[in-house]
Amino acid sequence: MAKVWIDGKTSIEVEHAEGINVVHLTVDDKEIAVSNGKTILEAVERAPGIGNIPALCHHPAVKPYGACRICTVEVSEDGGSKFKFVAACLYPVKEGLIVKTQTEKIKKLRKGIIELLSARCPNVKRIQELADEYGVEKPSFVLGDQDCILCGLCVRACQEIIGKSAISLVNRGIYKEVAAPFYAYELSGDCIGCGDCAFVCPTGAIEMGADGRPTLPKVKIPYAEIEAMMKKETVSPS
Ligand code: SF4
Ligand code: FES
Secondary structure, three states: EEEEEOOOOOOEEOOOOOOOOEEEEEEOEEEEEOOOOOOOOHHHHOOOOOOOOOOOOOOOOOOOOOOOOEEEEEEEOOOOOOEEEOOOOEEEEOOOOEEEEEOOHHHHHHHHHHHHHHHHOOOHHHHHHHHHHHOOHHHHHHHOOOOOOOOOHHHHHHHHHHHOOOOEEOHHHHOEEEHHHHOOOOOOOOOOOOOOEEEEOOOOEEEEOOOOOOOOOOOEEEEEEEHHHHHHOOOOOO
C-alpha cells in the first residue's frame, strides 16, 4: 500500500496495481497519481494545494509550446541524486519522477523572468501579481509599456482551434509583435471574429472591437530608453 495525495490536505492508501495506465510521481514531497501521457503541469493542476507552478503561455485548449519558461521546475529521474531544470508544461510525467516546484534556484529563475516581463509590461495585472508573489521590485530598467508578453497563445489558438492563421508573430527581437501575417495593415478574411485569441490571452492584450474583430496589441517600442541603455552598456570603464 502507498500513500497517494489527492490534494494538499487529503491522502488515501492505494495499492500500486500492475497494468493500470497510471504513473506515480512525487511533487514537493507528496506522491500523486495521474494518468500516463500528462505533463507535469497538468498533473499538478489536478492536485490542488500541491506544488506551485505559474504558467503564462499555456492553455489547455492548445498544444504546449514552452515560450515563457515561467513554469520551470526541477526534476529527478534517478530517485533524487541528480536534478535538472525542465518546463513543466512540456515535460511528460514518468513513474517515480521527483518534482520540486519551489526551490530557491527555481524562485530565482522565475524572478529573473518576471523582472524582464515587468520591464516590458509594468501595468499588466497578471505580471504585477507574479511580481508581488516573487518579491520583484519595480524593474531597474524599462522596456516600454506593452500589454503583450509575446507568449504566442493567440496565434496558436487561431491555428489549432480555428484552423486559420489570421494573426501571427512578426519581426524579431524587440520589434516582435502580434500582427496580421506579412504585416498587412488589416486582418484578412481569414479572421472569422470568433474571439478565441482574446479568450486565451493571459494579459488582456487582445480585445474584441465593436466590429466583431480583434483589436491587436499596439507595440510601443521605447526607442529613447533602449538607446540610453545601449549607450550605458557601451561606455567603456575609465
Ligand atoms: S496578445 Fe496575448 S496571447 Fe497573444 S502573444 Fe500577446 S500576450 Fe500572448
Ligand atoms: S507555461 Fe510553460 S513555458 Fe510558458
